[in-house]
Amino acid sequence: MSALPRPAARRSSLSPRHWVSEELFDFWAGRLHPLWTLRRARARLVSRNAASADAVTLVLRPNRHFRGVAPGQHVNLGVEVDGRRLSRSYSPTLLDDGCLAITVKKVAGGKVSQHLAQHAQVGEVFELGQAFGEMTLAAAPAARVLLLAAGSGITPMRALVRQMETAGMPVQVDLVYWAQQREAVCFADELADIAARHPGFRVHLALTRDPTAPAARVGDYDFSALGDISSAQVMACGPGGFVEAANTRLQGRVATLQSEAFTPPVLTDAETGTVRVELRRSGRTLELPRGTSLLQALEAEGLRPASGCRMGICNTCVCGKASGVTRHTLTGEYAAEPATQVKLCVNSASTDLILEL
Structure with a gap:
């Protein structure tokens, strides 16, 4: 006689999700411990230190719902400012104790950056999005690596450099770091220490407003001083204009080129009206x-549509477009298909639109 089939396993009726809403559970659990939630990732501020003259590094301890981050990726941080929930994207460095270090550059008029850099108190809790982004390195790259950073673009590069140090610096790694003045350079001592320990890692500071010898910008930089970079894997991060100039300068001259811009470039033929x-x-x-x-x-x-990275990567701001033509602000390409999804942060209206908002 064949065995009777076993009844399907049932989830325990004692699970909180069966007798209380997630919002209610999170509200009351948070009164007992700020990081207790049913599903949502959160992080608590444990320390804050100056990173440069205009930037601050925050160390955050995430709860168990955070699934981790690869060097070079980003997370969205939800911050409450003046009673309003705002979200911004940052590239964290995973520390040895499981905490996340994010570096925030103070931006004039920037509500989130000003709050994080000047007003956030140790113990404050933030909503934490899961990691996203594809500008990452393999554990053992096959060829030399060239990292190009400008301004806040140094934060993902720092994480990548630390990854390569943990791996014993298996290939030649060069970091070219553009900043206006030496006072604006982040992680200067840390990068110098890594370079001292590993001859295969070199840091090249390019100070564009140094009164003694201003450095060339990326479009005119003398890359020949780095040797043969034709086989290099290149990664660039910085403002939109910087990334655009790096792509123009190096496309086709190196093995691979990945880039991320934290501000969109301005199209030279921007539409009006x-x-x-x-x-x-x-x-x-x-x-x-x-x-x-x-x-x-x-x-x-x-209006306050959901948003995160503001550079077309995290998909938080995606919404439905019922009809109309949009133009991609990074590439200039037009999209006329109806009933499609559109990223609000990197698309502009070219014709009348109907959006599912």
């Missing part, structure tokens, strides 16, 4: 400027 944008769910119709990202245009109208 306004278009009508219908927000189907809220029932509003707005006149929005062409040539401006939809996210910025909507925020200027007092």
Whole structure:
């Protein structure tokens, strides 16, 4: 006689998710311990230290729902400022004790950066998104690595350098780091110490406003001083103009080239005028400027669509487009297909639109 089939396993009815909503559980659990949640990742501020004249490094302890981060990736940090929940993207460094170090550059008028750099108190808790981004290195790269950083673009590069140090610096690694002045250089001592321990790692500071000898910008930089870079894996991170210039200068001259911009470049042939944008769910119709990202245009109208990285990587701001033509602010390409998804942070309205917002 064949065995009777076993009844399907059932989840325990004692699980909190069966008798209380997630929001209610998180609210009351947070009163007992700030990092206790049912599913959501959160992080608690444990220390804050100056990284340069205009940047601060925050050390955060994530809860057990955070799934980890690879060097070079980003996370979205949810911050409450003046009673409003805002989200910004940062590239953390994973520390030996499991904490995350993020470095925040103070931006004039930047509500999140000003709060994190000047007002956030030890013990404050932030919402923490899961890691995203593909600008990562293999554990053992096959060829030399060239890292190009400008401004806040040094933060993912720091994580990548630390990864290579942990692996024993298996290939030649060069970091070219652009900053306006020496006072704005982050991690100077740490990078110098790594270079002293590993001859295969070299740091090249390019100070563009040094009164004694201003360095060339990336478009005019003398890469021949680094030797033969034709086989190099190149990664570049910085403002949009910096990344665009690096791509123009090195595309086709190196083995691979990956880049991420934390501010979109301005298209030289930006469109002008306004278009009508219908927000189907809220029932509003707005006149929005062409040539401006939809996210910025909507925020200027007092709306707060979900957003994160603001550079087209994390997909937090994706929404449905029912009809109309959009233009990608990074590439200039047009998209006319109806009933598609659009990233608000890196697309502008080219014609009248209907959005599922």
